[in-house]
Amino acid sequence: MGTIRILEPNVANQIAAGEVVERPASVVKELLENALDAGASRVEIAVDGGGADRIRVADDGSGMERDDALLAFERHATSKIHVAPDLRAIHTYGFRGEALPSIASVSRVTLTTSTGGTHGTRVRLRAGKVLAVEPAPHPRGTTIEVEALFHNAPARRKFLRSPATETTHIAAIATRVAAAHPGIAFTLRSGERELSRLGVAPDYRARVAQIVGRSEAEALIPVERRAGGLRLLGLASAPSLHRSTAGDEHLFVNGRPVRDRRILHAVQAAYATLLPRGRYPVVYLFLDMPPEDVDVNVHPAKAEVRFLRPGAVHDLVREALLDALGVARPFYRLETTPSGLAEPEAPGPSGLAVGYTSVPGRDRVGAVGVPGDLPSDRERADALAGRMGGPELFDAVSLSPLAQFRDSYILASAPDGLVIVDQHAAHERVLYERLMAQRRGGGVPVQKLLFPVTLEVGPAERLAFEGSREDLAALGFSVAPFGENTLIIDEIPSLLPAGAVARLLRELLAELIEWRRPEGLERLHHRLLATAACHAAVTANHPLDAPRMRAIVTDLLGTAMPMTCPHGRPVLLRLSIDQLEREFHRK
Ligand SMILES: Nc1ncnc2c1ncn2[C@@H]1O[C@H](COP(=O)(O)OP(=O)(O)OP(=O)(O)O)[C@@H](O)[C@H]1O
Ligand SMILES: [Mg+2]
Numbered sequence: 001m002g003t004i005r006i007l008e009p010n011v012a013n014q015i016a017a018g019e020v021v022e023r024p025a026s027v028v029k030e031l032l033e034n035a036l037d038a039g040a041s042r043v044e045i046a047v048d049g050g051g052a053d054r055i056r057v058a059d060d061g062s063g064m065e066r067d068d069a070l071l072a073f074e075r076h077a078t079s080k081i082h083v084a085p086d087l088r089a090i091h092t093y094g095f096r097g098e099a100l101p102s103i104a105s106v107s108r109v110t111l112t113t114s115t116g117g118t119h120g121t122r123v124r125l126r127a128g129k130v131l132a133v134e135p136a137p138h139p140r141g142t143t144i145e146v147e148a149l150f151h152n153a154p155a156r157r158k159f160l161r162s163p164a165t166e167t168t169h170i171a172a173i174a175t176r177v178a179a180a181h182p183g184i185a186f187t188l189r190s191g192e193r194e195l196s197r198l199g200v201a202p203d204y205r206a207r208v209a210q211i212v213g214r215s216e217a218e219a220l221i222p223v224e225r226r227a228g229g230l231r232l233l234g235l236a237s238a239p240s241l242h243r244s245t246a247g248d249e250h251l252f253v254n255g256r257p258v259r260d261r262r263i264l265h266a267v268q269a270a271y272a273t274l275l276p277r278g279r280y281p282v283v284y285l286f287l288d289m290p291p292e293d294v295d296v297n298v299h300p301a302k303a304e305v306r307f308l309r310p311g312a313v314h315d316l317v318r319e320a321l322l323d324a325l326g327v328a329r330p331f332y333r334l335e336t337t338p339s340g341l342a343e344p345e346a347p348g349p350s351g352l353a354v355g356y357t358s359v360p361g362r363d364r365v366g367a368v369g370v371p372g373d374l375p376s377d378r379e380r381a382d383a384l385a386g387r388m389g390g391p392e393l394f395d396a397v398s399l400s401p402l403a404q405f406r407d408s409y410i411l412a413s414a415p416d417g418l419v420i421v422d423q424h425a426a427h428e429r430v431l432y433e434r435l436m437a438q439r440r441g442g443g444v445p446v447q448k449l450l451f452p453v454t455l456e457v458g459p460a461e462r463l464a465f466e467g468s469r470e471d472l473a474a475l476g477f478s479v480a481p482f483g484e485n486t487l488i489i490d491e492i493p494s495l496l497p498a499g500a501v502a503r504l505l506r507e508l509l510a511e512l513i514e515w516r517r518p519e520g521l522e523r524l525h526h527r528l529l530a531t532a533a534c535h536a537a538v539t540a541n542h543p544l545d546a547p548r549m550r551a552i553v554t555d556l557l558g559t560a561m562p563m564t565c566p567h568g569r570p571v572l573l574r575l576s577i578d579q580l581e582r583e584f585h586r587k
Helices: 009-020 024-037 066-071 084-088 099-105 154-158 163-179 204-212 261-271 310-325 377-388 423-440 459-474 501-514 521-536 546-557 577-583
Strands: 042-048 054-059 108-114 120-126 129-136 141-147 185-190 193-198 220-227 230-237 249-253 256-258 283-288 355-357 392-394 400-405 409-414 417-422 446-456 478-481 486-493 572-576
Touching (some): 009 099, 024 042, 024 099, 024 141, 024 163, 042 163, 066 120, 163 185, 163 193, 163 204, 163 249, 163 459, 193 204, 193 459, 204 220, 204 230, 204 283, 220 283, 220 310, 249 261, 261 283, 400 546, 417 577, 423 521, 446 501, 459 478, 459 521, 486 501, 572 577
Parallel strands (some): 249 283, 355 392
Antiparallel strands (some): 042 054, 108 141, 120 129, 185 193, 230 283, 400 409, 446 486, 478 486
16 A cells, blocks of 8 residues: 555645745735736725734626636636646736635635626635535625634744734735726725725826825836837836835736846846935836746746846846936946956955954944844954955054045045045944934933924835834834824934935835834834934035044944944945055065
């Protein structure tokens, strides 16, 4: 008797659910996509308990006849493809016939549907087993209710975050799906609250404006370009609008929200000269191509795709953004180097070494270590030093500024060499450590804003705010709700400038969405204060007078970790006298 057995269908479905249904937001995504595939013009989403207790998605799409309503819960049952060649050109979101059986295997499902006749069908399932099929009234369309998600999958249930966090994920996914479908009306409710209501919008631009709020939408520039069979449409932020995370870089391929390393790289390349390092634009890019040019069947949650011509996609995105942003491309071909090379060689870091300042009697290691799983500042500095030529100790107690270079760098003389200081990174480090010290000291001194600032927020931002209001307060930000879609801020840390407070708050909210409180309070506070410090620090391309330069350098030397900014980027580079003398053949 052999030992290999074919798994029972329900066990197979639970295994598939492990891949397809990671959390309540994945269920919402699958149900939304089914509604869109059914040609809905209106979709209503309601959740309770972060979706773990209940998710209900109602659409006015095609609906199903009784037999199809039952078949929909069979594995590999789909109306969307028939034969293998169909897989090569998928025009719908769904194609596997996996979502409904997977979801049903780990929850209680009630599906009510009608194709528009006098009555419809209701199917009830529990843990994947059909309990009842009965006639039931329903207008044309489908309503699916998913309750007690993961009730029979304790391992999964254990990984669920707080209801507020799960609701944030749901809001984010619903918003993303809605962005790609301006012609469809969406509502999202959580418990008794309506989190979002998006009426039919005439085009992408109008839909994105509904999502980001009118004021930010004004800073978005239309992007449009075609090449070969590819078409890119979208919106991209002017250089004045940027974020501290890449969370607002939204990419859609044939209407499907995806993450793609290559496209993200193209975006970064286009903005390289426009944004400070470590800052990210807001983009909504809708890329359309013949379905046979893209393989959507490469990721269990369809979050990634594979392009037939990845290089062409990359170039299209980059070129389109450069055009839209009006960035002049460098004329490499006009430049020649003395050796006659057509293209200048990239200046390497050769000859420059990173050193540690060594202030006697002070233990700097771990003083402002970055908690959680991020590398500590020291580790980063070590890595950096390794990359750039080995850590060397030097005495920088008496670092004196000589001049400013390109309005961005302070050139300073150290007893044993020349030091180049990135003024923004240095100032950021100084402010960050001060804010951190104030926080540790039990209270960040605050200033009351003369004019409180209001900010229009989306559902994800509002939920993130609600989950972390006390953290903001502990760090010196007094923020309160002001109606359903607006926050009002009237107090900020004294160390920060009172200008551009709305933008700062927006950036803090982005951090709160990305870094969750239960996943590490220290890390969250680190991120928030690093963002605040970045916001307040002098920028590059900003002329500094001698006293200001001296103040920044002196303050920097007083910090525990002068080598890197709070985001881990280098603050100073050093050219030692020894190296100079070798380069000039004096040695
Ligand atoms: N809201 C809906 N309205 C009409 N038909 C639906 C709806 N939801 C599901 N169906 C039908 O049920 C079938 C099974 O849905 P399911 O989501 O499991 O698979 P799929 O969408 O075909 O593929 P995938 O697993 O890739 O999502 C669909 O092919 C469709 O015919
Ligand atoms: Mg589906």
